[in-house]
Amino acid sequence: LPEHVWSQISPERIRLAQRNLQPIGTGPFMFKKLVKDESGYIYRYELVRYENYHRDPAFIKDFVFQFYNEYDGETGAVQxxxxxxxxxxxxxxxxxxxKVERKHIELHTLHLPQYNALFFNLGVEKMQSKNLRTALSDSIDKDRILAEVLNGEGQTLGSPILPGFPGFTEEKNTSVYDVQEANELLDNNWSRxxxxxxxxxxxxxxLKEWEGxxxxxETAKEEENTEDTASTTPEISTEVLEAExxxxxxxxxxxxxxxxxxxxNDVQSFYRKNSKGEFLNIQIVTADNKEFKQVAELLSAFWQDIGVMTNIKYVNSKDFNKEVLKTRDYDVLLYGVIVGNDxxxxxxxxxxxxxxPGLxxxxxxxxxxxxxLEQAQKESDPDKLIEIYSKLQDxxxxxxxxxxxxxxxxxxxTSDKVQGIDATRIARPADRFADVNTWFVNTKGKWNFSK
Known part of the structure; x- marks a missing residue:
């Protein structure tokens, strides 16, 4: 970042700084204007074609982002x-x-180098048990999650190595789903x-907590009465005290x-406790969005079948870094990891x-x-990288x-009027615009894009 531009702007102010909202870049479009409502919320952001773009100028003259508060509903983006x-x-x-599928609307499906996973917090004593981690894993029906949450649009995963990356093989990208085996593993240390x-x-x-x-x-009241020697409070009979x-x-x-x-939960037929009399209770922490909520609820149902009581904590996405990633305050973290092209x-x-801030x-x-991992960072030979990551995967x-x-x-x-979209694999959602200068539309040239 250029020091003369950003040195006087504190990190927490960068996102809403004028130089960030009205940037100067080198892409095929340049900032034209933004429109805010009475509360200061930006609901329209307009770009115009940059005629001096170093590659071929974009075909589209105006590119407008329109922001909506919701997807569904009469005033939503889908409508x-x-x-x-x-x-x-x-x-x-x-x-x-x-609701989106219509004759004049085209759906574009892109593959992202990312995955959703459950991270077991090994800093928590109970999560250090490999038997527990294995049982939790074996009791998860990933195919059902994919079908019910994503309508089958995605791919189940068995390791951190993604398809197309060094070390990936279909043979190792397998998952075990065996509730009986999971229960037998837990029976070793957690009685039913x-x-x-x-x-x-x-x-x-x-009740013991209440009695305490x-x-x-009562002790505090007795001490208060003892100190107040001048008290004229009448004595209450033992029978009345016992009745109260x-x-x-x-x-x-x-x-x-x-x-x-x-x-x-009435559905859970049994629970588990260890030799100390402690019940097996797992807390899942995840982002407060619809997809993760659906996944977390399914996980809770799966784990009920092996006697594990599950609590789910949802955290607002904007607070996730501060409340979750920074503190590592969870037993199990349901989280999406963006690997990128590297x-x-x-x-x-x-x-x-x-x-x-490590991940x-x-x-x-x-x-x-x-x-x-250290060897992989220094290695440039593709065959050796495959060998290294294969061992890491194991x-x-x-x-x-x-x-x-x-x-x-x-x-x-997009509307079927928009042509020239060829991207199929991207590193992050914004990369879908990588070839935007080749997009074209058979109208007068103005193109609106909803967020």
């Missing part, structure tokens, strides 16, 4: 596309494809407890029963990347893996610091 108010939609959620017994034990625990709180309250204690306990039991009704696995698995999200430390598959779920695809839509 605007169907009515011809815009000529494209930047992303089509899988659950809305049937029926739902009825779990409820009784949980109620007993909560009541005792603390009984009433409070009955109320506490009612509240605990209501809490347990919400806490306990096959380098160093940022995701080397021990030096365990702490934020070793499992906290995985393996000296043999470190050596291979280590990660065997140790299961993560469970790799699926590779999503990226779908966006």
């Amino acid at each position: 605007a596309l169907r009515q011809g108010k815009v000529d494209g939609l930047s992303f089509v959620p899988s659950d809305l494809q049937n 407890v029926s739902a009825e017994e779990y409820r009784a034990l949980r109620k007993e625990t909560l 709180q009541q005792k603390a309250i 204690k009984t009433r409070l306990r009955e109320l506490a039991e009612q509240e605990i029963d209501i809490r347990l009704d919400k806490e306990i 096959p380098n696995q160093f940022p995701f698995w080397h021990s030096s990347q365990v702490n934020f 070793n999200l499992s906290g995985y430390i393996n000296r043999n893996a470190d050596v291979l 280590i990660i598959i065997a140790e299961k610091p993560a469970t790799f779920l699926f590779i999503p695809i990226y779908t966006y839509a």
Whole structure:
């Protein structure tokens, strides 16, 4: 970045800085204007063809981004596309494809070098059990996730090596789905407890907690009365005190029963506890969006079948870095990793990347893996890279610091008037515009693109 332009702008102000909103670049289009509403929200961003572009100038003269608050609904982006108010939609959620598909609308499917996975936090004691990690992994029906969440549009994944990258083979890109085997693995260290017994034990625990709180309250009152020697409060009979204690306990039991009704899922037939009497409870943390919510709910259902109680925490995407990635506060992280065009696995698995801002999200430390990752960074021979990443893949598959779920695809839509779109594989969504200077449209030349 040019120092004379950005040195006086603090990092937290960069995103909304005028020089960022009205940039000067070297692409086929240049900034024309932006339009805000009364609250300052940008709802329209206009570009115009840059006539001095160093390659062939774009065919399209005006390129307009129109921003909507929602996809669906009468005022949403999908309806605007169907009515011809815009000529494209930047992303089509899988659950809305049937509403987007029309004779005059074309859907473009692109492959992204990214994957969604579960990262087991090896800094949490229970997650250090390979048997537990293996059982959690083996109980997941990835094909069902793909079918129900993405309408089958994607590809299941068995390792961190993506198709087309050094070391990938179909032979190693396999997944085990075996609930019986998963249960047998957990039976070694976690005994089964029926739902009825779990409820009784949980109620007993909560009542003891309540009794402790009541005792603390009574002790505080006794100390207060002792200090207040001048008190004229009349003495209350033992019978009245006991009756009040009984009433409070009955109320506490009612509240605990209501809490347990919400806490306990009727579908789960059994639970698990270890030799210390601790119940097996896993917290999944993920982003607060529809796709991840659907995946997390399916995972919770799968893990109920092996006696694992699951709590799900959803975090707003804008707070994810600060609240999740920086703190590493999770048992299991459901997260999407963008690998990019570079096959380098160093940022995701080397021990030096365990702490934020590193992306070793499992906290995985393996000296043999470190050596291979360091070798890969220095190696330029394609055959040797394949060998290195194949060995790394074997280590990660065997140790299961993560469970790799699926590779999503990226779908966006354009009017059939828009021609010249040829991209099929991109590194990130914005790369779909890499060949925008060759796009053309059989109209007067103005083209709207919805976000």
